[in-house]
Amino acid sequence: MRATSLSRGQAILRGVVLTIGAIVFLFPFYYMVIGSLQKAPDTTVAGAFPEPGNLTLSNFADINSRINLLTGLMNSGIFTGGVLLCTVVFGMLAGYSLAVLQWRGRGTTFALALLVQVIPFQLLIIPLYVLIARDYGLADSYLGMILPFAINSTAVIIFRQYFLQVPKELFEAARIDGAGEFRLLWRVALPLVRPALVTVLLLVFIGPWNEFLWPFLITKEASMQPLAVSLANYISNVAATAANPFGAVLAGAVVLAAPVVVLFIVFQRYFISTDIGSGVKG
Template identity: 70%
Template sequence: MVIGSLQAEPDTSISGLVPSGGLTGANYANIDGSIDLWRTLLNSGVITGGAIVGTLVFGVLAGYALAVLHFRGRGTLFAMVLLVQVIPFQLLTIPLYVLTVRTYGLADSYLGMVLPFLVNTTAVFVFRQFFLQLPPDLFSAARIDGASELRVLWSVALPLVRPALLTVVLLTFIGPWNEFLWPFLVTKEASMQPLAVALANYTANVAATTSNPYGAVLAGSVVLAAPAVGLFLVFQRHFTATNLSAGVKG
């Protein structure tokens, strides 16, 4: 994909991996000349960052409650969380649109684009499973020392589930970053459109008129995929299991 995006002329053969005519950045220059690349990157960063923060906050709190706290209806509530995961987001698009745009009046706003991604049931499930692996004696010892539940969560539980935090950040990043349909529905303001929407419009309306449409499409794909790949490369060495029983005597 990277080589194809740098080709001056489209060549899908094996020999095209080493283009005879050399490599060029013209396809990327066409993208930058057709859309406000840095503005769309900023919009995507705001939307994705808001989704990540909301997912981490609500996911950690809900996952901790479902794994550690004991209350009536906990099993039923967790079953509902699992049920939500089998419902495709596309089925919820119209009800969410009516609720967000017409009821809350959040059209053409970052909050309206972030709102549906603030709570992620997959993140709740991941955090619950990690918290269940922690020895209950760790929580009991902290409570005996007078720690509140939030203190137990912050000082005892979270440091031991760092792989889960990084996994959720990566999984959450991919969804809003690549999301096209929802931001397209919520806002028609070009200055607020994220990168995925801008690249989709570029591919549909502009790429075909360039000297190398094939390379233009691949260049757009590289621009969209590069941040997710980079994030994974940065975090991959941290995706390791933690010795969760290290703090328990015996």
């Protein structure tokens, strides 16, 4: 009885701690949403619980009239989508090569992929700008925004680790049946590492979606700038002239953050799920 009551008490305590942690974690996002809906700004703690009469959507209309949220979202979507496509294709091919194929220099290549992780992007941004903007002439273009992020070493490492978990017998059996390496990758390996694919998409999505510095440098035309850059320009140049600058800025932040939050809510189960073992059952 004592053990049962102790375990029940521990379960209650754990639930209370997790609930408090969830509230603390979600409160900034809640405050951002509430602040974006307020007619008159209230930056105090009491502003988190506004009166219904102080709620409006005019802040969204105000910031949309200044920077065009739809255009910013479209630019962010194209930029992020291009990065995701390149990251998945190149990361999957490189990860498969490092995990499954046998070739000279494989260990050295993987060590270099790990080494890239410690090199800050800011260290490369000046030569990248000179190369892409001046030599390639890709300023104010989607391709110019995408190229520096086309290959992500983190994605390569994640795919490699997942491919290493796939039983070698599956590849050997498929090779005996006459399957080539690309067919092995597409028909055998990829279906078994779908959690890795979704994990890579979610992790990589955050980077380009919120990226500010590189798009800010490579784009000068407002019609080409992603939403993060448009919001930064709005805060620097015209926010002070808005009727409610605080609410307008928070409205833009809500629009920028909403897709990331929705994606994590929908696909969070893939972070802990895996079905690799199902390929060898029976």
